Amino acid sequence: MYLGPNAIHNLPAVRHASFARIIPNLAMKLLRVPAMMGMGMLGLVAYIQYQAGQGAAYAANLFGKATEAATGAASGAYEGAGGIFAQIGNGWAKTKDDVGGIKVEMPQWMKDIYEGKTSQEDGGSGGSGGPNEPKQSGSGAVGAGAATAGAFALDADGEEDERSPSEAAQDDQMMLLTRKMIEIRSLLQTIGQSDTLTLPSIVVVGSQSSGKSSVLEAIVGHEFLPKGSNMVTRRPIELTLVNTPRAHAEYGEFPALGLGKITDFSQIQKTLTDLNLAVPVEDCVSDDPIQLKIYSPNVPDLSLIDLPGYIQVEAFDQPTELKTKIQDLCDKYIQPPNVILAISAADVDLANSTALRASRRVDPRGERTIGVVTKMDLVDPVRGAQILADRNYPLRLGYVGVVCKVPRETKSLFSKGSANITSLITKNEASYFNAHPEIYGPDSTVTVGTSNLRKKLMHVLEATMSASLATTSEAIHQELAEATYEFKVQYNERSLSAESYLAESLDAFKHAFRAFSETFGRKEVRDIVKQELDQQVLNLLAQRYWNRPVESLRLADEVADSVQEQIENLPKADPEDPLWHLKLDASTSTLTKLGIGRLATSITAQALQESVQALIQQSTFSSHPFAVQTISQASSNILKELSYDTADELEICVKPYKYRVEVSPEEWRQGRENISQVLASELKDCECATRAVEEQLGGKRKAKDVLSFIDRVRKGEVVLEGNTAAGAGGFSAALLAKGREALFLRDRAAILRLRLTAIKSRQCSHPGPSNSNSTRYLCPEPFLDAVASKLTSTADLFLDAELLSKFYYQFPRKLEAEFRALDAQTVERYAREDPKVRRHLDVVRRKEMLEFVLKEMEGLRELERREGGRRLRGGKAMEREVGGKRKGWGIF
Numbered sequence: 024m025y026l027g028p029n030a031i032h033n034l035p036a037v038r039h040a041s042f043a044r045i046i047p048n049l050a051m052k053l054l055r056v057p058a059m060m061g062m063g064m065l066g067l068v069a070y071i072q073y074q075a076g077q078g079a080a081y082a083a084n085l086f087g088k089a090t091e092a093a094t095g096a097a098s099g100a101y102e103g104a105g106g107i108f109a110q111i112g113n114g115w116a117k118t119k120d121d122v123g124g125i126k127v128e129m130p131q132w133m134k135d136i137y138e139g140k141t142s143q144e145d146g147g148s149g150g151s152g153g154p155n156e157p158k159q160s161g162s163g164a165v166g167a168g169a170a171t172a173g174a175f176a177l178d179a180d181g182e183e184d185e186r187s188p189s190e191a192a193q194d195d196q197m198m199l200l201t202r203k204m205i206e207i208r209s210l211l212q213t214i215g216q217s218d219t220l221t222l223p224s225i226v227v228v229g230s231q232s233s234g235k236s237s238v239l240e241a242i243v244g245h246e247f248l249p250k251g252s253n254m255v256t257r258r259p260i261e262l263t264l265v266n267t268p269r270a271h272a273e274y275g276e277f278p279a280l281g282l283g284k285i286t287d288f289s290q291i292q293k294t295l296t297d298l299n300l301a302v303p304v305e306d307c308v309s310d311d312p313i314q315l316k317i318y319s320p321n322v323p324d325l326s327l328i329d330l331p332g333y334i335q336v337e338a339f340d341q342p343t344e345l346k347t348k349i350q351d352l353c354d355k356y357i358q359p360p361n362v363i364l365a366i367s368a369a370d371v372d373l374a375n376s377t378a379l380r381a382s383r384r385v386d387p388r389g390e391r392t393i394g395v396v397t398k399m400d401l402v403d404p405v406r407g408a409q410i411l412a413d414r415n416y417p418l419r420l421g422y423v424g425v426v427c428k429v430p431r432e433t434k435s436l437f438s439k440g441s442a443n444i445t446s447l448i449t450k451n452e453a454s455y456f457n458a459h460p461e462i463y464g465p466d467s468t469v470t471v472g473t474s475n476l477r478k479k480l481m482h483v484l485e486a487t488m489s490a491s492l493a494t495t496s497e498a499i500h501q502e503l504a505e506a507t508y509e510f511k512v513q514y515n516e517r518s519l520s521a522e523s524y525l526a527e528s529l530d531a532f533k534h535a536f537r538a539f540s541e542t543f544g545r546k547e548v549r550d551i552v553k554q555e556l557d558q559q560v561l562n563l564l565a566q567r568y569w570n571r572p573v574e575s576l577r578l579a580d581e582v583a584d585s586v587q588e589q590i591e592n593l594p595k596a597d598p599e600d601p602l603w604h605l606k607l608d609a610s611t612s613t614l615t616k617l618g619i620g621r622l623a624t625s626i627t628a629q630a631l632q633e634s635v636q637a638l639i640q641q642s643t644f645s646s647h648p649f650a651v652q653t654i655s656q657a658s659s660n661i662l663k664e665l666s667y668d669t670a671d672e673l674e675i676c677v678k679p680y681k682y683r684v685e686v687s688p689e690e691w692r693q694g695r696e697n698i699s700q701v702l703a704s705e706l707k708d709c710e711c712a713t714r715a716v717e718e719q720l721g722g723k724r725k726a727k728d729v730l731s732f733i734d735r736v737r738k739g740e741v742v743l744e745g746n747t748a749a750g751a752g753g754f755s756a757a758l759l760a761k762g763r764e765a766l767f768l769r770d771r772a773a774i775l776r777l778r779l780t781a782i783k784s785r786q787c788s789h790p791g792p793s794n795s796n797s798t799r800y801l802c803p804e805p806f807l808d809a810v811a812s813k814l815t816s817t818a819d820l821f822l823d824a825e826l827l828s829k830f831y832y833q834f835p836r837k838l839e840a841e842f843r844a845l846d847a848q849t850v851e852r853y854a855r856e857d858p859k860v861r862r863h864l865d866v867v868r869r870k871e872m873l874e875f876v877l878k879e880m881e882g883l884r885e886l887e888r889r890e891g892g893r894r895l896r897g898g899k900a901m902e903r904e905v906g907g908k909r910k911g912w913g914i915f
């Protein structure tokens with residue numbers, strides 16, 4: 024239904040009340056305009072005359088006796104309205120008396136106003152009209168009508184606000200400064216939580232179920248906050264609203280979680296719920312804030328902090344210290360310069376409002392608190408207006424009454440999680456306030472409506488942030504000086520970024536790798552392959568020639584002796600004996616067919632991998648698990664890839680040796696020399712091991728006893744009966760086992776000495792006739808060593824060409840590609856793994872960030888100085904509009 028201001032006046036009850044209402048309303052309007060408070064009585068009278076003509080002269084007369092005016096109003100035909108006006112009138116009378124010389128404690132902001140020190144916001148938003156605006160068109164009543172209508176989304180004409188949420192939000196974007204300052208606030212947050220290094224935010228406090236979430240959701244236009252009876256808000260939620268005028272999409276982001284854009288608000292709600300419920304019940308609440316940014320064309324630029332609701336008493340299943348913990352947490356946030364949004368429900372006596380009590384403790388003069396009274400629909404309108412006009416705790420930023428509940432029946436029309444509910448709430452609110460025009464109608468002095476609240480929040484935040492600019496700049500200057508000093512003294516002004524650190528580390532590593540590649544070539548491959556084959560030769564000799572077994576205590580002595588005899592008699596053996604032919608041919612064949620390709624390739628690849636590992640440990644990468652993993656993986660992948668083909672091809676190359684091997688005298692000489700060294704070193708190891716076992720047996724003497732017992736058993740001098748698992752001959756099973764080990768080593772050493780003597784003898788000095796190489800049967804060691812050398816020469820040549828050179832080419836390139844492909848976040852994470860680098864980066868970043876923020880702030884302050892004037896003019900223009908068509912409410 025259309026309800027213009029005239030229509031309201033035509034209602035019978037209102038008609039009777041109209042004259043009585045005009046006068047106190049005018050008086051109140053004048054008093055509500057802070058800018059006007061500084062003018063003298065003459066000015067006031069002139070203004071009243073200007074505003075209301077003849078009638079206003081009468082009003083001015085009455086204004087001198089405000090109590091009378093109020094009483095007159097109270098006796099008006101419309102009782103409810105009169106009651107309110109009487110109350111308001113009384114409130115004013117007291118204030119005026121104060122000004123008139125009676126000493127009354129008055130908040131500083133009020134004193135300032137009386138002394139004519141109007142704050143910047145007073146000029147722009149101080150109600151409709153003022154002494155500076157003598158030529159303002161339209162009557163005060165119309166202005167007031169516009170203000171009240173605007174409060175519940177009606178035009179001055181009484182038409183419903185048909186602006187879309189985004190248009191409304193854009194209209195609300197009068198203060199670009201706020202946006203900039205919120206950006207700076209976020210930047211400062213990234214520098215670190217310092218009390219001085221922050222710009223103010225709006226902190227939402229209230230008892231449980233007072234309607235905090237509903238208010239925030241009405242501002243955002245979406246249900247997104249955790250709901251439930253189980254104390255679901257356990258952590259502060261730092262909510263940054265970002266107006267995106269040209270975008271359609273509305274979405275949220277949790278910057279610290281990296282979940283990306285979340286367009287489904289029910290998903291945001293779920294994430295918030297999960298994050299909150301992750302706080303253990305025994306901790307009750309946590310002061311670790313959750314940061315959430317909401318981008319939408321329908322939200323104003325705001326920075327808000329939602330806190331856990333105050334509780335009166337702990338429930339039986341809640342920890343006893345919960346109440347205090349919540350209070351402490353809220354106290355931490357409601358400190359200056361933050362603005363307090365104290366939420367109280369209309370159906371609870373304001374005197375009992377925990378939010379207002381808390382705010383009064385930290386803001387006794389009511390200078391930075393906005394009182395929000397929710398659930399206005401639950402109280403009688405007269406009572407509602409009385410609550411909003413509360414004078415027990417006067418607030419400079421005033422009280423706003425709201426109805427934020429989304430009607431159940433319309434709510435279901437909106438699909439949960441995506442649809443915007445702003446207009447739903449606004450319409451519901453408008454229909455409620457419209458239904459009580461006599462209280463919330465054009466002439467009302469109280470401020471109501473969510474859209475009004477949004478606007479107020481923007482203005483207040485901007486003003487508070489502007490006021491903090493100077494002190495925050497000062498703090499930043501100081502922090503910057505400290506950061507610059509630290510940068511100079513500790514880091515010698517060496518700049519560093521995560522990217523440059525990675526690039527430097529990679530360069531250094533590649534450099535070290537190049538140096539390594541020059542030291543690890545064919546010769547080194549030859550050494551490691553030959554060493555491996557030496558071991559293989561020793562094993563073959565042990566298996567086929569030196570195999571005197573001592574495993575069993577009961578071994579038939581004849582067998583042992585025949586083996587011993589054979590090897591002892593080898594130098595005198597017949598080179599044509601098929602036994603020795605068979606032994607040597609089998610040994611040679613085992614050596615050439617043991618898979619040289621795979622063996623040589625894998626031990627070379629393994630050596631390369633180990634070298635890379637060593638290089639990593641010597642590099643700056645060593646303290647970065649991620650880099651260690653990446654580099655190791657890269658090298659192992661390349662080596663694996665190259666090894667497949669190399670091993671097969673090398674196997675083909677050594678194929679000829681599998682059929683026939685001829686050894687030249689020079690090769691024989693080298694083989695003889697080398698195997699002598701190998702045997703000598705093996706003998707040394709053997710003697711060393713024997714000593715160690717003797718020690719374990721309890722010294723030489725004890726060892727001798729054990730060994731002689733085993734010898735006697737072997738020779739049959741002692742016959743063992745039954746199970747010897749528990750020991751025999753007075754020796755434990757463990758001692759006997761050790762004794763067998765010592766015996767094996769003793770026998771092996773004896774054979775090694777024997778063979779060394781044989782190899783060094785003249786008999787083994789020459790390979791024999793070139794067509795038969797017959798010496799080889801009597802001296803298999805030099806021959807097998809010569810074969811191993813031939814295999815090694817082929818392998819090192821091939822591995823150098825196929826494995827080493829390809830690896831040296833591919834590996835650095837692969838690293839370059841891998842590290843270049845990393846995204847900025849990973850590079851950052853990587854660099855910060857090293858505590859030293861992290862500290863250096865922090866200092867550099869802090870310094871750069873502070874410099875940037877400072878520059879931005881200087882720009883802002885300049886803009887703010889210019890804007891200040893413009894806004895003043897803009898404010899006046901707005902007021903003129905109010906007198907005409909658009910709404911313009913008394914924000915402060």
Ligand SMILES: Nc1nc2c(ncn2[C@@H]2O[C@H](COP(=O)(O)OP(=O)(O)OP(=O)(O)O)[C@@H](O)[C@H]2O)c(=O)[nH]1
Nearest residue numbers: 231232233234235236237332397398425426427428
């Ligand atoms: N009638 C009416 N009910 C409201 C209004 N605002 C909120 N409510 C209801 O009041 C109850 C509590 O509202 P919330 O917004 O969840 O209150 P809260 O302070 O966030 O609650 P906690 O998160 O538990 O601390 C809900 O059932 C809302 O629907 C209102 O303006 N009018």
